[in-house]
């Protein structure tokens with residue numbers, strides 16, 4: 001049982017403050033410190049927000065100790081095996097599973113917003129052919145606000161909904177175009193008669209020269225990966241979207257900011273780094289050298305795909321992917337994939353190591369997602385873009401939720417100031 005209030009005493013000034021405790025449906029309660037500065041003249045200090053709830057939300061629930069992840073109350077294990085990605089996107093945005101009619105309408109809407117303005121295509125020509133797809137994705141997504149003036153009024157629910165559709169629909173088109181640009185191949189237009197993931201794979205791998213048939217197993221595996229990556233409550237990129245949006249910025253600019261945050265190797269960039277790391281380790285016999293590097297405080301190397309801010313037990317998404325990884329590699333004629341064998345061995349050795357056990361560092365979702373993406377033929381530099389496409393549904397769900405939140409205000413953290421108190425200005429010749 002959580003207390004309903006928390007009382008703080010400052011014995012020096014003989015002051016006491018009683019702070020209300022707010023309870024969620026499940027999970028830890030939160031002490032409401034919003035009155036602390038006003039009444040006590042103090043801030044709370046929590047670098048990296050280890051113990052701070054930045055908002056209330058009804059979208060995703062995580063219990064990191066028990067390895068639980070639920071979207072709108074539905075377990076990730078059930079959604080992963082029974083739903084399609086757009087069904088999950090609908091659930092995240094509207095809070096309920098769609099009826100058949102709702103889903104087909106939603107699919108139709110997303111599908112029919114897949115095209116990008118012909119003028120927007122010119123933007124790609126400005127990028128060097130070896131530009132990282134995430135750099136292109138940030139730039140081009142941000143520039144969508146220059147094309148869709150009809151959805152920039154964030155105070156109109158219809159316009160908000162339309163921009164959510166546009167973001168979810170156009171990110172695959174932009175990501176595939178970034179890939180085509182890097183290959184020097186013509187862009188492939190989205191197809192209105194294809195499913196979301198099927199359409200994305202088609203835009204990535206079809207050429208105007210021949211018929212391209214999307215592999216059903218690849219589509220299924222990617223659908224699953226998109227579901228697992230769709231949302232993860234207040235992670236760095238989602239919090240970035242929320243903070244950016246809190247100033248009233250338009251949704252395309254907010255998503256561009258979210259993509260920028262996602263790109264970092266400690267967040268979504270990890271799936272690319274896992275593959276790079278496995279390739280660098282190369283052989284099982286080198287594993288111990290890399291484990292020693294990861295444990296060495298003077299070495300910046302970290303075991304990519306291990307550890308998580310919230311999961312202090314096996315990441316439930318990694319558990320699902322571990323099994324899928326086997327199946328995908330077997331069926332896509334890559335069963336002897338040496339990187340997968342290496343990954344399994346690395347996992348086994350790390351999980352017997354006191355350093356990783358003591359710190360509760362288990363494989364996370366990105367430990368396996370990269371291996372599967374690679375087996376599906378997705379180039380390593382596109383891995384984080386895959387994550388961004390999937391997470392666009394979560395970003396939009398959070399953005400829509402916060403726009404309706406009566407407690408929403410501009411995000412403005414405070415600081416513990418450690419600089420000089422006051423100094424005299426010396427003219428330049430006297431310094």
Ligand code: CMC
Pocket residue numbers: 048232235265266267268270294295301302303304305306307308309310359361364365366
């Ligand atoms: N390899 C080696 N040591 C690690 C690792 C790692 N991957 N992760 C954490 N540690 C150590 C860290 O050095 C620290 O040790 P000590 O207590 O001796 O100083 C301890 O474990 C706690 O680490 P932390 O940095 O305080 O933990 P955090 O919650 O701030 O960071 C993390 C979480 C995910 C950023 C971190 O575990 C990490 O950098 N992992 C590798 C990158 C990665 O795989 N990221 C993908 C996350 S899942 C996808 C997503 O949702 O974005």
